[in-house]
Amino acid sequence: MEPVFPSSKKSDTKQQAGSGGSQRGWRAELWDVIRTVGIAFIVLLLLQIYVFNLSVVKGQSMEPTLEESERLFVNKLIYDFKGPSPGEVVVLKDPSLGPDKKEYLVKRIVAVPADTVEVRGHQLFVNNTAVNEPYTDIQIEDADFGPVTLNADEYFVMGDNRHAGRSKDSRYFGNVKKKEIIGRAEFVFWPLTKIRGL
Template sequence: MMGREARATLIRLWARQILETITLVLLMLLIIRITLQNFHIDGHSMEPTLHDQEYILVNKAAYLLQEPARGDIIVFQYPRNPQENYIKRIIATPGDRISIQKNTVIVDGTTLHERYVNKDDPYNPYPTINQRVVGANQYFVMGDNRGNSSDSRAWGMVPRQNIIGKAVVVYWPFDVDNFGLLPNMSDVFAHVR
């Protein structure tokens, strides 16, 4: 049989363990909340990579130690209305020269072979762009569904401070063809300086 003092010690140990567990869980939840955010896709501008009504996770800490890169899919505050969040692919980074002629995208003299672009909608509703230079701390973004995307061709560059994070995972719904990690498309830009 356990004495009164031994029982009190055991209760203190259990209470301490429970408190430590609760503190650890709360700390983990805080870290997850700071670094990850869910995002709901509303529209078809990123087809076929992302679909309307999907849910994704955005890594808000992705650019703490590195700069956003060509090919990254980012969520950002729309420059004309910071209350709205958009999702697009980075095509050109600070200092790049970009040209777009119909469906051909050229970055720093290199023609991109963009396998992620929606081939079913090749229409480009925007005028030709010739040798536009991407300014410091700015990014040129486009949707993968080029005929149905409001992007840098229409309203200009995305300032660095507007970037919320990098899209990394499609987590809902389960039955889509792109469930899970988003593919890395950096090889499309491998020959750009």
């Protein structure tokens, strides 16, 4: 009597099914990764439009506080709940350019609505009181300016670099409307060796 060997058809079928299943599993995993990355990208895009922005410092107008090419984290939501305060560093649309051009500046708020601003004898005065400015390393070298009184919803901005002609600010392009202010610069996040709050 000849020995009877079990048929290999079932095991072959299982192997083929297993191979097909692994193919489907690989595709499903790839789709999950693509979907996750896509959702993360959309969320990040929405956050950047409405909540925060990442900005690069250009020029020397904010030295010594900020140096060229440093990266800033900008809070875009804060001014939906409050107005800018004196001393805050903000990012704003350049008011000297047309509405179609999207150039941005980094400046410091030095006066708010109803304040009177004046530069006299190389010193900044707000409401006829000399302002203590520990963020600068030199007196204002430019010519005297003002006095100018701010209307409702107007802000006066200046760069921290007070060397002559180094900062294009409200002395050049006038008072800034709140709607022109993009947000408050919260901290420097790059380079890593210079991470700090503002």
